[in-house]
Amino acid sequence: METKIFKAADLPQVIDLLKSGEVVAFPTETVYGLGADALLPAAVKQVFAVKGRPADNPLIVHVSDFEMTKQFVEKYHPLTQQIIKEFWPGPLTLIFELKKGALNPVVTGGLSTAAFRVPDNKITLKLIKEAGFPLVGPSANTSGKPSPTTAEHVYHDLNGKIAGILDDGATQIGVESTVLDLSGDVPTILRPGAVTKEILEDVLGIEVPLDAHLVKETETPKAPGMKYKHYSPDTPVYMVENSDWPAAIDWAKSENLRVGILAGPAISDKFTGLNHFIFENDSIEAATHGLFSGLRALDQREDVDIIFANVFSEIDLGLAYMNRLKKAAGQKYFKK
Ligand code: TXA
Ligand code: MG
DSSP states (O other): OOOEEEOGGGHHHHHHHHHTTOOEEEOOSSSOEEEEETTOHHHHHHHHHHHTOOTTSOOEEEOSSGGGGTTTEEEOOTTHHHHHHHHSSSSEEEEEEEOTTSSOHHHHTTOSEEEEEOOSOHHHHHHHHHHOSOEEOOBSSOTTSOOOSSHHHHHHHHTTTSSEEEOOOSOSSOSOOEEEEOSSSSOEEEEOOSSOHHHHHHHHSSOOOBOHHHHOTTSOOSSGGGGSOOSOOSSOEEEEOGGGHHHHHHHHHHTTOOEEEEEOHHHHTTSTTSEEEEOSSSSHHHHHHHHHHHHHHHHHOTTOSEEEEEOOOSSTHHHHHHHHHHHHTTTOBOOO
């Protein structure tokens, strides 16, 4: 199959393909999604097949507005209006209790709840509105690879396996949406993202707990997808604390390992002559934006044996960044 690259002007063609059950990748503000009509079970199955995704890992249903969720959702949490007013469209996925039979079990993995999100991307919102059906959309990577933040990343992983890619340049945020469970009494964060615990608590005026597995690694995650080892490049990745960089670089030299550095300019500038992927600046936003791109870029280089990535503190957006980096690194830190 030829994988076509589409632009905003090609929306009618993209809609036709989706209507006929084809899979097309779409842009969002977080990462690219692998889109199919959420109401066509055969098309949704194709999404799982293309990615090599386990069937027990349910998909996010992307809608164009809150109104569109009403045909599926049985019951809303009392804080729903306040939350969507503040954060939709945006990088926040909400889990609601479903009406019986409202969505096919291929979408939900057989759960009685489902995940919904209004992505903050103009072209994709127009696509969903004009198509008239919601789009399922896991990240558009091969399972186990870093999520794609450009159309080129999608093409690299899925060329020949999907009908097309709707290209809208690089995504802004760089990691997947926050997943907030609103199906119980207490809103709970199942996956950290750009809508942080701190921001949610500030807006809602209540404590918003993290799912147990985010606090203690031995606990089972409530979001099925969080149990899988994600975002893993083939080149070994080590996390490096700020103060450990000189020792890490010396050690790699002594082992004759060619290092790829994933860090902001403050660190990168100290170690010239090595392979770098430098974040735009030293902020956590820039690091989050560049994390998956950087892992992919360094992983593809023949002259990199080992990747060192900079550690941030696990507060605010740092929690989302570290959650993804720890998985990519298989939890490994460089230690002197
Ligand atoms: O930013 C994003 O969220 C991207 C873009 C494309 O929207 N999508 C994305 O989808 O990351 P995916 O499929 O890679 O991640 C969805 C996460 C998984 O961890 C899944 O287990 C969880 O949401 N999830 C989905 N439905 C759920 C449910 N009913 N209960 C608990 N967790 C659920
Ligand atoms: Mg994913």
